Amino acid sequence: MTDVRNQAPAGSLPARIIGLLIAVVLTIASVGLGLYENLPAQQVILYSAATLALSAWIWRFYVIQFASGVEGAGELRNAWRKYRSGILGFLVLCGVFFLLSVTIDGFFNVWTVISALILLLIIILTMSVGRFMAENRSAFIGLMVLAGLFSVGSMNIDGFSSATNIKSMLLFASFLGLASIGQTLVALLGGLDLSIPYVIGAANVGLLYLTGLGVPPWIAFLLIMLAGGLLGVVNGFLSLRLQGQALIVTLGAGFVISGGTQIVTSIGSEYSGNVFGTVPDWLTNLSSMAGSTFGLPFPPVIAIWAVAALILIVGLRHTVYGRFLYALGVNRTSAERLFISERGYWVSIFGLSGMFSAFTGCLLLGWSGGGFIGVGSQYLFMTLAAVVVGGTSLLGGVGGYGFTVIGVLVLQVLTSFLVGIGLKFEWQQFIFGMLILPMVALYARSPHIRTQI
C-alpha cells in the first residue's frame, strides 16, 4: 500500500500510553474483582500480573501494528482491509446461527446446517458475481434469493415443492402480481398510487352488488373495470396537478371510492356493508384452486398473469410508449422537450393502475366467494414491497415489470416458507420487514453525497 508510514513497530507515543492505561485499568478491575470474590492473595496477584502482561502484549502486537501499518503486518492488514465487511458479516451470521441454535429447541439439525450453508453460498455468490452485473443486479440477486428460499423450503418443509403448494403459491402470487402492475408503472413515472387497496375492495364488493341487481356478470365485470379505470384517470389528473401531494390525493380518492361503494351497496339493505350474492361459476373457475385452463389443472388467473407480465415486459422494452415512459420517469424536463405528453402519460398510467386494481378485486371475489371491502387492505404495503424488493426505484425511470415479478415471487415464496415453518402472521410481518432492508441494501445503495457533486 502507498500509505504505509515508516514508523517504529512500537507505535506512536499516544498509542502506547493509551495501551498502557487500558492495561492498568483492566488490572485494577481484576484486582477489585478478585478481592470482591474473596480469592487468596497469591491468586489475585498472579492473575492481575497476567492480565497486565496479556493486555499490554495484545495492544502492542495487534492494535499498534494495525494502526501504524508496519512492514511485518502489512499483508495481514491489507487482507483485513479488503475482506473486512465479509469477515465481519460472516462472524455476525455465525453468531446469529449460534444464538438461534441455543435458544430454540430442535433448531440444530442436519437440515438447518445445510440450509444455512446454502444461504451462505447465495450470499457469497451474489457478493462476488453480482459485483460484475451493473444493470440487472437486482434481478440476479432476486433470482438467487428465490432459488435459495425454494431449496431451503423444500428441504425443511414437507410438501413444500409439491404441485399443490406450487399451484397455490402461484395463485396468490398472481393476485399480488396483478395488483402490483399499477404500482410498478406508477413508480416508473415517479409517483405512488395508494388507492390500490381501496379500489380492490370496492371492486370486490361492487361486482357482487351489481350481479345481485341482475346485471349479467360479464357486463358487470366490464363496468367495474371501466369504473376502476375512470377513477385512475381522475387520480392521474389530480396527481399531475398536485405533484407534491400526489400521495394524499390517491389516498383521498381511495377513501372516497371505498366509502361511496359501501354507501351505495348498503342502501336498501339491512346488512350494512355486507353484500350477499352468488358468484358466477366462470369467475370462481377463473381464480379458485380447483379451476382449470382449457382442461389443464391450474386456475386461469395464473395464465392471465403470465400473459400480462409478458406483454408488459416486452411492451416496456420495445414499444415507443414504453421507452417514453422511462424517459419521462428519468427526467421530466427533457421528456417535455421531446414532445412527450406528460399529462397523457400520467392519466393513462394511473388509468391502467386503477383498471388492474379493479380487475384484481373482481378476481379476488372469484377466489373468496363473498364480497368484503377490506379484502385489499394488505395490498397497500405489499404492492410497494414487491416493487421495492424487485428493484424498481420509487423515484422513477429505473426498473420494470420483470423486476416486480421477481419481487412478487420472492415475497410469495417467503410467505409460504414462513407459514410452512409454523410462524404466525405477526412474526411473518416482522421477518418481512427485517428482510426487505438487507435485500434492497444489496443492490440499491445510493452513492455517497461526495461523489454526486
Next chain:
Amino acid sequence: MSATTAPRATAPNLQGARSSPHLLMPMTLLFALLIIAVLRSPNLVTNAGLGSAVIVAGPLILATYALMSTVVAGRGTVDLAIGPLISFINVTLIQLVAAGALGSPIVTFVYAVAVGMAYQLLMALIVIYIRVQPIIVSLSGYLALSGINLVILPRPGGVAPDWMASWGAGTSVFSPVMVVLILASVAWLLMTRTAFFTHLRLMGSDERAAYTSGIPITVVRIGAHLICGFFAGLSAICFTALIGSGDPGQGTTYTLISVTALVLGGASLGGGRASIAGSLIGAVDLYLITYVLSTFSFGGIQSFVTDLCYGAILVASLLLTLTLPVIQRTLGNFSSLLYFVVLAIVALGVVLHSTFPYATLGAPAATAATGLLEAEALRQTASAAPHDARIWAFVGILLLTLPLLARTLIVGAPRRGVGPVVYIVVVGLALLAVYLATHGYAVVSLGSAGR
C-alpha cells in the same frame, strides 16, 4: 403585475407580513369546520368539550410534529413507521407497567422518549451509512414494528399507569396533555431559531449545496431523526393516556393521518419546507373533520359516510391550493396572520352566537364581530347559562381584535421595528386570558349585579 411591483420600494418593511401562502388553505378549512362544528354541537366550546378535544387531538398533533422534523430533512424521508412506533412504545409501556417495571411519571417519560429516540437513531444510521432510500427503511420499519407489536400484545388490553387516569379524563382544557402540547410547540419554535434548523432546511432543499457549504450533514440528519423520536415518544405517552390501555393495531391509522395532516398543513414531502403552524392547523383540521362528521347521524352507514367525506374534503382542499397563485397575484401582499385573525373573529362571533342564551335575554343579540357590543350584551345576561364558552369567546375576540388593530397601524406606519409591539401585546393579552380563565366566574358575576 402592478400588485407585485408596487411594494418593491418598501419591500424590506413588508417582508414580515408576507408569510407562507400555504397556510391559507388549511386555515380556511379550520375555521369553516370550526363554525360547522360549533353550530352542530355547541358543547365543543365548553371547558370539558375543549378538554376532550385536546386529549383526542394531542397524540395526532405530536405525531405530526415528529413526522415534520424528518420530512424537512429531505430525501423524501416520510417515516411511514411513525404509527407503529407510537404503538410499539404504547404496548411495551403497558406490558412493562403490568410487569411492575415502570411506575413513576418521570421514568415513564424517559422510557418513552428514549425508545423513540433510539429507534430513530438506528434509522438515521441506516439511512446515512447503508444509504438505502429512506422510504424503504421506513417501510421495512413499518412492517417489522407492526409485526412485533402484535407479538408483544396480541389484542388491545392492559391498563395504563394510575397517574395517567386523570390525563385521559378530558374534563378541563388545562390538562397535562395541554401542557405537553404547549411545551412541545414552544420547544419546536425555539428550535426553529437555531442554526441547526437553518442547516436542516438547507439540507432538505438541497443536500449537495449543504454538503459543499460545509454543513455537517451527518450530524444534522441524526439530529432531525432524534427530534422525530423525541416527539414520537411524547405522542405515545399522550396516546396511552387517551386510550388508557394498549393497542397494537393503531399503526396504519396514525401513519396515514399524520402524513395527511402534514401535507394538508403545507409541508413539502420533498423536504425543506414545513411549518409548525401548518402542521398544527393540519392536524386540528383532521380532528375537526372527524368531529363534524360524528355530529351527523347516518345510522348503519356512519363509518362509510365518514370515509367518503374524509376523502372528499382532503382532495377538495388540495385542489383549492391550486388557486393559491391566483390569490397571490390578485391580492399581492397577503398576510396570512391577518387572514387568520379575521377568520378567528368571525368564528368566535359564531361561537358566541351558538352559545348565547337567547331565551334569557328575550331579544336576539348582534352576532357581528364588534367586541364592545358583545361585551355589553355579555354583562347584562351572564346569569344562569354555562359561563365557560362565553368567557372564552369574549376574551378571544378581545385578544384578536387588538392585534388586528395594532397590525394595521404598524403596516401603515413607515417606521420599521414596531413589530415587536404586536408580540408584546399578544403576550400580554394571553396572560390576561389565562388570568380571566382561572378567575372567569368572578369576572362574570361582577358583571351580573346581584349574584
